[in-house]
Amino acid sequence: MTMNYMPGTASLIEEIDKKLLVVLRDGRTLIGYLRSIDQFANLVLHKTIERIHVGKQYGDIPRGIFVVRGENVVLLGEIDLDNENKLPLQQVSIDEILEAQRTEQLAKQEEEKAKVKAMRERGLQPQPSGMQEEF
């Protein structure tokens, strides 16, 4: 089966009802069971969790059913159920992970600010970073 695949989004049919990890365009990571797809690769994820990774820690936020517009899918892959729980990562509570994420973002912002400042000092016009985009 590795060789053959269906054209386009039809290949996703293979993944139906499997547990998938989906990375969205805004960087979010979802894990859920793929229930339905269409020709646009719109997805319906069931029992979805949003997983936030910060360093070696991660936290899961239950999200229920997720309907994802296909264009927002960056990456999608099946989760290896056998090794799912053998991650070299530590699971923490939602609050903790959110906090960690916040700290991380703050740190990033600080860094960014410092960078901008440094560039200004050198007379360079800071380039707006593409990653700052809010969705």
Add this chain to the structure above:
Amino acid sequence: MADTFFGFDADIPGEDDLGLSAEAELEEDFDRLNDDTFGSGAIDDGDWETNHKKLAELEELRKRDGGSQAIPFSQDALGQVRGQGLAEDMERSINQLMLEDEFDDPAIMSIRKGPLSPDRYNTASPPALLQAETLISPGRQSIWSSPSRSALMGNKVTILQRPSEPAEPRTLPMEVGISSAFQDSAIVSAVPRKSSPPLVPSSARTLEEIERDLRGSGNRAAPSPPLGRAISPGGVSFASPQGNHHPRGGLGMHPIGTPPRTNHMPPGMPMQGPGGMPLQRPLQSPHSLPPGPHPPPPGPHPPPGFHNARPGMSTPPPQHPLPRGHPTPPMRPPFPRTPLRPGMVGPMGFSPHMMRGGERMSPHMMRGGDRVSSPGPGPGPGLMPFMPRSPFQHGRMPPPPHQGPPGGSPMNDTALLHPYHRQILQQREQQFRQRQRGGHHPGGRGMPGPGPHGNRNWRDGPGGFHGGEPRDEYAGLMTQREKEWVVKIQMLQLQSSNPMMEDYYYQAYMSKKMAQEAERPPSQGTSGEGDGPGSSPPKLITPQLKQEHKTYKPAHFEHTLGRVSVSSVNNPRKLIDFAAHAEEDHDMKSGIGKDHRRRELLLLIEKTYSVMLELEDIEKKVMSVSEEERRSLLEARIGMVHQIYNNFGLTADGSNDDQFLHWMCIRKGKSLVGRVLPILPRDNAATVVTCVLRNLAILIRKDTQDEMLPHLSSSVSHVIRNSHLDHLTSFLQAIIQGNDGANLTAAVQNKFGMSVLCSLLTRAETLFNTDVDTPLEEEALWGDLVGQVCKELLSVPEANLASPVKPPTGITNHVSRFVDKQTSTALEQRLRSLHGV
């Protein structure tokens, strides 16, 4: 839609018919317009307006009548309905099944195939009641009907019950997800319509079970009937312990996915942000809702819209503890929820109008607002037993006997596909069958890895537990049929009536790939299930697609100026209306001048080229069409060849070489001649070659920059190889006698000329060897000519001799027939030294 719903369909319709007949004509017009837009058949399912009206009237009636309304659901009414309706319903639903087999435009499908049709609903409802009994019948209607209805009812009931709801984990059993959360029409339509193979699942619930559940919970919950009625006009009171009648009461002949429609979500609220905003409250939780009123749990609440059906979902039927992979503790959504006030009703209120959108399953359904359902409260406990049914039901819906690859399956349409893809499909099919036989799916995991053909039976059946892992109840939410749609849509995109033209790179890639695979040793079956792709010979031509090409007829409205532009997926609006105009401006011919003539010639070459390309397309096509088409194609081909030859402007007697010489002075013209020569009829080809050879000296001189002539040699040789001695003689004569002998001198010093000479001699030798009787005088003439060639070859300084493109064979043998020993030996030496270079 709902006319049979409340049990008194017998009288109401008549009334309605009267009222509506006047408008019938007008509506037909609308329908026609809709036809134009959505394609015919989009609305053939019936008149939703009529049905809606009926429904509305029913509700009015109900309101007026007050208390007595619960009656329609009493046993008597039920029995009646059952009696009259069932047989008819079954028949109709079977018809419906067949109707659905046609594959439509996907865009239309979601509308059309949606469980919209009033017909379907009608048929749906009665069997829904009997569901457990009719489980095995082609009962898709039951799939549609019951869960949503119960959801609806529950909805109403809970409104009542809210006040007294005890605090409880505000977690939802998974079932909620299905019935209320899947509000996308696409998803809704994804719910199995075509049922699955007749498999009486051991775990299927029987009517008894359901009833028991209902009784149990109904008794416990015991909401008061009058109350229920008061609040829910369309709803059903839950008082009666015979809970199993409820389904009839629900408004919702909604398909499973359709939630009770109560616009609770902020209307503008998108279902999902660009990143895919979460739609719903957390689903994963033990659904341990005790039957009975559930007050909103303290703590954060999801936005009201998210809340909806919760309580109703709660109790799974005792027989079916939710098998869940990883039971999760109740989860809190990260965002605070708005506490639900008891008795709270959606912001828009709860009115029959709200039902509208959902019933019709129009594309509007997609709007989050009307789908995410109930004003807070979900279906009441009374209903609960029904809720879990939905997954179960379609989880194990026995499929119609004719399952296999269903009529519309891609397997049947594979003739349209590229052979390679067809193979893939067929392999898939095989695998699927094997798997089915084997009784478990490929993953080997508990996961519902449905493979390409997520068929629920083998997943949900008794063997539902694989490898000790819990089975997935929601597996197979996407039916086989829907998967096939997706596959088909994708496959159709690969279809083309003229693949080499429209999709050259894909075709070339595929043929290359297949050629590669064909080369591989067959033993290497890595790719392969069964017959690997390598086993069938590469076949480039994709069978023609039998696509009906609809002509676009713009809708014409009376009394309007101009045309109203209507477009649809089938009739996309024409952006550019282009038509071929006669480009040839003959008046311009007066403007003479060298430049102008040259431009004209270039145009002529271009034109000839396009004829040539067309001709090559025809040659590719010829292989793939039927006998009759082939004949007409061949005729067209002959015409084209003739046209090309005429464009050369040559005459057999060589009196009109001028235009052709100009032609041959242009690089592109030369390459075109090279391409055309092999396909010209022998005589025409001979004329062309003769003309080329007659003017060889000039052409060689003009070719010094282009160096195109050597590329011509293979075509010329091709012509020569197919010629007889008379043609050969005329060729040689043309070389020797044309241009006062300058040709021959030029020829032996030119690669092209030498190649031609060599192939002439080689061909002559072949002819002489085959012992065809050659007239003596012809042979003598030929010998004379050969002698002249030899003389020329020997007289030219050796350094100036050009070597032919291909080393000649048998020339000396041939030459020795006509010249003396000495000359031939000298010639042999010369040629040998040529090869040595």
